[in-house]
Every structure is written in structure tokens, then in C-alpha cells.
Amino acid sequence: MHKVVTTRNFSVVMGLGTRISKYVDSIGSGPFQICHTILAGAVWFADGSEMLALSSVSMAVQSEWHISKLSTGSLVSVVFIGALVGCLFAGQMGDTLGRRWTVLFSFFTVGVASLASAFATNYELLVFFRFFVGIGFGAGHPACNALISEICASRMRIVFACIPHFMFAFGEMYSGFLVFILDPSMQDAMDWRQLIVLVSIPAFVFFAAAAFYLVESPHFLAVKGRINEAEDTLQDMRQMNGAGDVDINLSARRPSDFSVDTYEGSTPTTHMFGIFGKSYWFTTCTMCFSLIVINFTFFGTIYALPQILGELTLPVSPAANLMISAVMEMVGVVLGCFIGLHLSRKAAMIGLFLVLAMSTIIFAVSIQPFRFYTSDWAIFNALTSLYVQKVTVRMSWIIVYTYLTEVYPTVVRSSGPAICIGTGR
DSSP states (O other): OOOOOOHHHHHSOOHHHHHHHHHHHHHOSSHHHHHHHHHHHHHHHHHHHHHHHHHHHHHHHHHHHTOOHHHHHHHHHHHHHHHHHHHHHHHHHHHHTOHHHHHHHHHHHHHHHHHHHTTOOSHHHHHHHHHHHHHHHHHHHHHHHHHHHHHSOGGGHHHHHHHHHHHHHHHHHHHHHHHHHHOTTOSSOOOHHHHHHHHHHHHHHHHHHHHHHOOOOHHHHHHTTOHHHHHHHHHHHHHHHTOTTOOOOOSSOOTTTTSSTTSTTOSHHHHHHHHHSTTTHHHHHHHHHHHHHHHHHHHHHHHHHHHHHTTSOOSSOHHHHHHHHHHHHHHHHHHHHHHHHHSOHHHHHHHHHHHHHHHHHHHHHHHHHHTTSOOHHHHHHHHHHHHHHHHHHHHHHHHHHHHHHHHSOGGGTTHHHHHHHHHHO
């Protein structure tokens, strides 16, 4: 029999979840958080490497198969459609089967679908495989973010939330390096199949590592009534971090324990009730729109840059500029961490969106004369605004994603952000 869903039993703070959070805060941050954040955050590495490579691959495919510009654009768009499907599907998966299994599913799907796309014999088959690459991306992000949020001490959550963004930038640098080696001028001479094969390798490597070493979130285990497993995870955390003085005992239940998330009616319907209920509907809609802006700016730039930079006269090669822009994103990660530690989430988001809007406008205006004649001032404005945009987008992503894992309760900490992330993608 399903339990009747009410606003009260959904929004009451779960006593056991609060106790787990206190244990995690008492244990503190250390090797456990570093290792597991890198393992889960490797989803972002695979994402960054695939997305940067996609823009270069699309141009090479257009040249080899003589497809239209519309078809070339569709090759990119289908990945984002897959990401939406993956987010909607795997958000529920993360809140039902667990964060760990969803991360593993992400690695496996990205790796297999990416490798298969390298052997596509026609355009339709390539689109089909790239769609599943998108599903893998969509599946990984919400579960990764939820897992990291639930194993990290609250005062250091923003710091560890930055690690996946570093991984994304490293993934971009990895692909940028491959593009630089295979086709530094980016003039359609690249062996795109070879590039895709090389880009798919990290997903398989991280899948193997995560399968052996990545643990499940103690919050999720408690939500599902698997108290002994949650306690074991906390004890492993305590041992790995050298916090032997912290006494962990989840066996003794208190009256408030299991008041929210362990009811048997945890279904997609109850999840949607929480996400779009009167307590969260405005937050959900606002975050969806915010991520639409961030994704449109970031991925639009990633797709357009190889085509724009290839037409312009720059001080360094177009491929080198792609790598520089990835480095600037790492600067954005550091600054995002600093901002997150010193400003409220709301104030940080407002300020960053204003800077993002201005830098995007300046870049768009600057490249117009730059495309027709060489101007030192146009070069300076275009490149400076581009790098500022890269930094600001990454900072915005960190603040928004961290806020999403903090604002939703455990029962929808995967599916809630998944709705927002999928909408943005």
C-alpha cells in the first residue's frame, strides 16, 4: 500500500538525515572525500572531452560525407536531446537505485556509445550513437553532484563541488591536445574516427576504477532503510580520514527518524510533487531558466569557436586557443570556489549573470569587424571577452549546481537537479 503524499510528510526535516550530516561534519574532509569526488567527478572529464571533440568532429564529418549545415547542427543538437532524456530518466534512477549505480551507468553508456560512433558507416547511425552519448552525460551529472554533496562536510561542500569542474576543464584540455596533435589548423583534415576512439578511452578507465572503489551515499542508504550499510560507509569515511574519535551509531532510532524519505510511496509521482510542489516550484523554474542561459552560452561558444577561430587571424593557432580557453575555465573554478565561500548563493548568481551578459555582448560585437579585417583592438576585445565569459560561465555553474544539491531534500536530490540540468541542456 502506498503512503499518501502530503506537503507535511515531504517537507519535514528527516531526523536520521540530520544525524548523518552531523557525523559527516564531525569526521571532516580528507582523503575519503578527495578520492570519491575525483571518481564521481570523472563523469565531468568524459563530458568535457566529448563535448569539445564534438565541435571538431562535426566539421570533419560535414567535409567527408558532404552533409548540409542543418545536418551538421543536428549532430550536435542530438547530444543535448539525449542529455535531456538521460537527466529525466537517470534523475529518478539516482533516487531509486542509488547515486553510485547511476554514475557507473553514465561511464558505461558514454564509453560504449562514443566508441560505437567511431565505427558508424553513415550519418543516421552516427546520430543514433551520439544520442546515447548524450544520455550518458545526462545520467551522470545529477547523481555525481548529489553524491559529492552528501559525503562532504557542509563547510567544505563548495570546495569539493569545484573538483568536477576541474575535471571538465581537464577533459577539454585532453581533447584540445588531441585536436592540436591531429589537426592544429582545424581545416577539416582531421581523422575524426581516431579522435573519437581516443576520447572514449577515459570513460572506460573511470568506469573500472569506480566499479571497484566508489561507495554509495550514506544519506541514500539511510533513505532506503539500509542503516547498517550507511553506518559502514560512515565508518570507512572515519577510518580513511583518521577521525577515530568520532562515535558513529545509527542503530538507535529516534522518533523523528525516517519521517520523510523512507516511506514506501517513494515513486516518480512523489518526486515530482516535491520538485514542483508549492515549496519548490519557483526555485525549480528559476534554476531551469538559469541553466538554460549558462548552457546556451557555454555550449554555443564551444560549438561556434572552432568555426569562428578557423576564419580569423590570431596570434596563436585555433587549436591552441581552445586549450587556452579550457585553462581559463580552471581559473573560473578557483574563483567560483572563492566566491562560494564568501558570498551567499543568491548574491553570487545575480552578480555572475550580469558579468556573463556583458562579456557575451562584447564578444559578439567585437568579432564582427574582426572577421573582415585585422584590428588589434578587435583582437583584444574579442579574446578578452571570450576568456572572461569562460571564467564567468564556470563560476556560475559551480554556484548553481551547489545550490541545487543544497536546496532539495534527500529524496529528490538527484531527480530535482536532474530536471533543471536536463532543461538547461
